[in-house]
Amino acid sequence: MARGFRCPSALAGVTLSLFFGIIIGGFSGYYGGWFDSAVMRVIEFIRSMPTIPLWLGLAAAMPKDWSALQTYFAITLILSLIGWTELARVVRGRFLSLRTEDFVTAAQLDGASDWRIITRHMVPSFMSHIIAAATLAVPGMILAETALSFLGLGLQAPIVSWGTLLQDAQNIRTLASAPRLLVPGLCVVIVILSLNFFGDGLRDAADPHGR
Amino acid sequence: MSTLLSVENLSKHFTVKSGLFAPMRQLDALTDINLTVEAGETPAIVGESGCGKTTLGRCIINAQPSSAGRVVYHPKAGGDVELTALNKRQIKPWRQDIRMIFQDPMSSLNPNMRVFDIVAEPLRIHKVCKGRELEDRVVSTLAKVGIPADAVGRYPHAFSGGQRQRIGIARALVLDPKLVIADEAVSALDVSIQAQVLNLLEDLKAEFGLTYIFISHDLGVVNYIADRVVVMYLGHVVENAPTEMLFERPRHPYTEVLLEALPIADPTRRKGRKTEVRGEIPYLGNRPVGCPFHTRCKYAEDRCRTEKPALRKINGSARKRPATLPKHWI
Ligand SMILES: Nc1ncnc2c1ncn2[C@@H]1O[C@H](COP(=O)(O)OP(=O)(O)O)[C@@H](O)[C@H]1O
Ligand code: SF4
Ligand SMILES: [Mg+2]
Numbered sequence A: 001m002a003r004g005f006r007c008p009s010a011l012a013g014v015t016l017s018l019f020f021g022i023i024i025g026g027f028s029g030y031y032g033g034w035f036d037s038a039v040m041r042v043i044e045f046i047r048s049m050p051t052i053p054l055w056l057g058l059a060a061a062m063p064k065d066w067s068a069l070q071t072y073f074a075i076t077l078i079l080s081l082i083g084w085t086e087l088a089r090v091v092r093g094r095f096l097s098l099r100t101e102d103f104v105t106a107a108q109l110d111g112a113s114d115w116r117i118i119t120r121h122m123v124p125s126f127m128s129h130i131i132a133a134a135t136l137a138v139p140g141m142i143l144a145e146t147a148l149s150f151l152g153l154g155l156q157a158p159i160v161s162w163g164t165l166l167q168d169a170q171n172i173r174t175l176a177s178a179p180r181l182l183v184p185g186l187c188v189v190i191v192i193l194s195l196n197f198f199g200d201g202l203r204d205a206a207d208p209h210g211r
Numbered sequence B: 001m002s003t004l005l006s007v008e009n010l011s012k013h014f015t016v017k018s019g020l021f022a023p024m025r026q027l028d029a030l031t032d033i034n035l036t037v038e039a040g041e042t043p044a045i046v047g048e049s050g051c052g053k054t055t056l057g058r059c060i061i062n063a064q065p066s067s068a069g070r071v072v073y074h075p076k077a078g079g080d081v082e083l084t085a086l087n088k089r090q091i092k093p094w095r096q097d098i099r100m101i102f103q104d105p106m107s108s109l110n111p112n113m114r115v116f117d118i119v120a121e122p123l124r125i126h127k128v129c130k131g132r133e134l135e136d137r138v139v140s141t142l143a144k145v146g147i148p149a150d151a152v153g154r155y156p157h158a159f160s161g162g163q164r165q166r167i168g169i170a171r172a173l174v175l176d177p178k179l180v181i182a183d184e185a186v187s188a189l190d191v192s193i194q195a196q197v198l199n200l201l202e203d204l205k206a207e208f209g210l211t212y213i214f215i216s217h218d219l220g221v222v223n224y225i226a227d228r229v230v231v232m233y234l235g236h237v238v239e240n241a242p243t244e245m246l247f248e249r250p251r252h253p254y255t256e257v258l259l260e261a262l263p264i265a266d267p268t269r270r271k272g273r274k275t276e277v278r279g280e281i282p283y284l285g286n287r288p289v290g291c292p293f294h295t296r297c298k299y300a301e302d303r304c305r306t307e308k309p310a311l312r313k314i315n316g317s318a319r320k321r322p323a324t325l326p327k328h329w330i
Helices: A007-031 A033-048 A051-060 A068-099 A102-110 A114-150 A162-170 A172-177 A179-206 B053-060 B088-096 B115-125 B131-144 B161-173 B191-208 B219-225 B243-248 B253-260
Strands: B003-017 B024-038 B043-046 B068-073 B098-101 B179-183 B211-215 B228-233 B236-242 B311-315 B322-326
Touching: A007 A033, A007 A068, A007 A114, A033 A068, A051 A068, A051 A114, A068 A114, A102 A114, A102 B098, A102 B115, A102 B161, A114 A162, A114 A179, A162 A172, A162 A179, A172 A179, B003 B053, B003 B211, B024 B053, B024 B211, B024 B236, B043 B053, B043 B219, B053 B179, B053 B211, B088 B098, B098 B161, B115 B131, B115 B161, B131 B161, B161 B191, B191 B211, B191 B219, B211 B219, B219 B243, B228 B243, B228 B253, B236 B243, B236 B253
Parallel strands: B043 B211, B043 B228, B098 B179, B179 B211
Antiparallel strands: B003 B024, B003 B068, B228 B236, B236 B322, B311 B322
């Protein structure tokens, strides 16, 4: 059961998402203008696509002769290709709203460089949001990976993940005779709830003033 | 007295879009502003909310680019510095001379920085001093505005509104500036605190040899601190006169109504009341042609709907400061 915990897969996906999300979202929000508009249109486009069919299509397009490990990383990449959009939106939104805050103007009038303003004045005040968004993205990744594997299009046995384990629970008769097959589902629920609480806790810890 | 700053034909437009396919609209936030600031005086910029006071302050200090015209700073050493023509790197040294105090004492202080670091930030950026010397300078500046040394390690949220505004003042003054633009510096404060902060600003002015540009919508506060008043309406300067003269005999109908709406001229007894004038302020993107004030002016006549009265200079005050007043046909 413990081996079924595919958090590392989700973590890798979230790290990639974070990377794209912060770079693209931050650039978009701080400088605004046409680049921002273009990025926002791309994000809207990606997000307007129905995700399950998209994942199914991308997953199905993966060569059958890839090793389990290759498939695993490819799935992670696919998940993060969509996952960055949410983080980019969060980061951009924070940059946009912070950019016009008086304390950022004050830093500009102090003569601070863009780099100093971003790293010293802006990022610390939305670190808590990034942490929260990132921890809250992990459950989404786990769910997506579980869903894909459950449908038989993500990770395949012999790689063990909760999705592949839950595949065994697809049949109502099997379920009736062995309800324990649902346990991986319960684990998903518990882990996701815990991660949500963890995210909330981290956010509170990173932001003691509760802005 | 020597001229410290001159604003020449300054204009600022914003282009706004109300929707993806809506046409761009131009808002004329500032139209052809002219004014000079003498070293040591305290001009106030007044007008109803939305008339462009903040935009003017931000254009003067180059926090945002202006659309046309010039802002020229005349440092003591002589020479004219055209602030509006400088890029970010070129303007940096002058940022030590011209500083700003913000309206909202909460949002102008970074909630994630300690008070010490907030006030030390300008010194660090300009590499004025470091180590022991920096520490002393920050602590002594904070002491001058009434923040005790044992409180410098706290975060802004631990302070009251009035104290936060004092911290903002310390940040502005720590670089030993020449000119300080105070944008609604006391408007967010309780009336009793307002008087304290105004007195503090007066004291600091004498001590540091400062010149303030005092932006406010509150004529009571302006009467208390300013020695000259610049009245703005819809992005135009409509009157510019020494305080005594303006309060005694307003020349522009707009100034007249502003004064009529003013009950008691003592800031310690007044609530932070907004000036009120009958009628709606027209939308900037849809500004009236002719005199900008004609939609609300009780003296308006046909001519006002097509022509704008010119400003003229007269010498009038006891201290011989020229006033710029509208040439009226009433
Ligand atoms: N960044 C901006 N974009 C568009 N319009 C703006 C912007 N900043 C200010 N304005 C408009 O310019 C006008 C003047 O605003 P402001 O200078 O803040 O007035 P005041 O400080 O006198 O209340 C207002 O109508 C405001 O809506
Ligand atoms: S020009 Fe006409 S409308 Fe404008 S203030 Fe004078 S009298 Fe009133
Ligand atoms: Mg304002």
